[in-house]
Amino acid sequence: MTRNPPAKLSLPDFDRAQLLIVGDVMLDWYWHGLTSRISPEAPVPVVHVQTEETRVGGAGNVALNAAALGAHVRLLGLAGQDAHADRMEQLLHEGGVECFLQRVGGSKTITKLRIISHHQQMIRADFEDHFPELNGDELMFTFEHQLREVEAVVLSDYAKGALRDSIKLISAARRAGKPVIVDPKGRDFERYRGATVITPNLSEFEAVVGRCESETDIERKGVALRDALELDAVLVTRSEKGMTLIARGHAPLHLPTRAREVFDVTGAGDTVVATLSAALGAGIPLDEAVALSNVAAGIVVAKLGTATVGRPELQQAIHQDPHSARRGNMLARVSLLPWRAKRRADKPSSVSN
Numbered sequence: 292m293t294r295n296p297p298a299k300l301s302l303p304d305f306d307r308a309q310l311l312i313v314g315d316v317m318l319d320w321y322w323h324g325l326t327s328r329i330s331p332e333a334p335v336p337v338v339h340v341q342t343e344e345t346r347v348g349g350a351g352n353v354a355l356n357a358a359a360l361g362a363h364v365r366l367l368g369l370a371g372q373d374a375h376a377d378r379m380e381q382l383l384h385e386g387g388v389e390c391f392l393q394r395v396g397g398s399k400t401i402t403k404l405r406i407i408s409h410h411q412q413m414i415r416a417d418f419e420d421h422f423p424e425l426n427g428d429e430l431m432f433t434f435e436h437q438l439r440e441v442e443a444v445v446l447s448d449y450a451k452g453a454l455r456d457s458i459k460l461i462s463a464a465r466r467a468g469k470p471v472i473v474d475p476k477g478r479d480f481e482r483y484r485g486a487t488v489i490t491p492n493l494s495e496f497e498a499v500v501g502r503c504e505s506e507t508d509i510e511r512k513g514v515a516l517r518d519a520l521e522l523d524a525v526l527v528t529r530s531e532k533g534m535t536l537i538a539r540g541h542a543p544l545h546l547p548t549r550a551r552e553v554f555d556v557t558g559a560g561d562t563v564v565a566t567l568s569a570a571l572g573a574g575i576p577l578d579e580a581v582a583l584s585n586v587a588a589g590i591v592v593a594k595l596g597t598a599t600v601g602r603p604e605l606q607q608a609i610h611q612d613p614h615s616a617r618r619g620n621m622l623a624r625v626s627l628l629p630w631r632a633k634r635r636a637d638k639p640s641s642v643s644n
Contacts, residue, residue: 300582300609302602305361308572311437312357314350314447314454314474316368316392317401317419318375321346326408338408347382348403349561350447353474356565356587357445358387359601362572365437367391367430369422369453375400391433397424401451421452431456435463443572444469445564446486448476457482470523470571474564480520488524488538488577490564496527506535506545513537526581528563528588536581544578546585562587562600583609 324340347355354366366383370376370392379400383390402418430453438444444464448454457473462485464471470487480499483489497503500512513525517537524538529548536544566587570580586608587600 300579300586302583302606302609303570303573303575305569305573305602306363307574308357308360308362308443308569309441310354310357310362310443310445310568310572311365311367311434311441312350312354312445312447312568313367313434313460314353314445315401315449315451316347316351316366316370316379316453317349317403317449317451318379319346319348320344320402320404322404322406324406324408326413336408336413338406338413340406345378345382347379347386349401349449349451350445350453351379351383351388352561353445353447353565353568354383354388355386356562356600357569360566360569360605361602362569363389365389365391365441367393367433367437369393369395369398369425369430369451370401371399372396373400375402391437393425393430393433395422395425398422419451425452425455427456431459431463434460438464438467438469442469443568444471445568446471446473446483447561447564448474450476454482458484461485472564472568472571474560480516483522484520486520486522488526488567489520489522490526490528490560490567492528492560493530493532496525506543509535510537510543513543524577526563526567528560534563534581534585536578538577541578544581546582548585548589559588562590566600566605 321344322340323342324338326336326338328337329335330337350368351366354364358364366388370379372394376392376394380390380392398420399418404416406413446454446457446460461471461483465485473483473486473489475483475489475491475495478498480489500516503509503512509527513527513535514537517525517539524536527535529535531548533545533547563584566584567580570583571577587605590600590604590608
């Protein structure tokens, strides 16, 4: 038996959300130009580059998305000792993110160069080495220090080296009573044991549990995965088919996609986990947080490249939903944050910067 989506959505006070985001940060570098001929040297198009821009990707994009909603965000990640790291920190500070980037000697900042012509990506070149000289003790020390100042932790894994000690990070956060939201990568989900919720896309999910022929398969295998890894919930993002939430103690929740136009899916998963985390950090129930992240994903896929969704855009999209005002049944609230009741009793409802 499945549940219906929440009866009506509204934006929480994202200013209450204090988040620590840890993961793989990278610089997305875009070259834009026109293509009018084929190279005489090889059968490839010649792009006359006219403009360029830089954006922050990976865990940095998660942080910027959460900050754009109004959350207070700290970001912990790895970078090289180079100008690309300097540029990344500048963009993050401009976006309202407090940076704690560990500069690793001998490595370069992860950079992805995309050449684009007529809104079409022609080629992508990646620069990375997975930080072989990393000393994880420094990252862990910073993590434990910052953990005291936040109410929720996000692990954004792009398999680039920052989360090689994910089990230690999760254990430390859970001992401190903080929920952990994980955007996973790869086939080894054992690395996320004990997290609060993981958010694989369907391909990532099937790579671990096997092919799913139906929603029933997703539900059954999601429950098995959730229980095996001692998670509170699994959220499977399913592209044009929406999302499926499998939370402990509640029937599965299927949400149809909110995207009206899909222009570029780059960074859509970042937007989902950022909105989900900011909403949970603001204290709303899981089902509503998932529904909000579904709306945010529908907005961001209509934009080019790694992009953020601001609070006004999200508010407008909710008001334009023809279904939210007509659903009559209110659901039992799903909350992953039982620790919050005590914290609210101990501190004012508003959070100062």
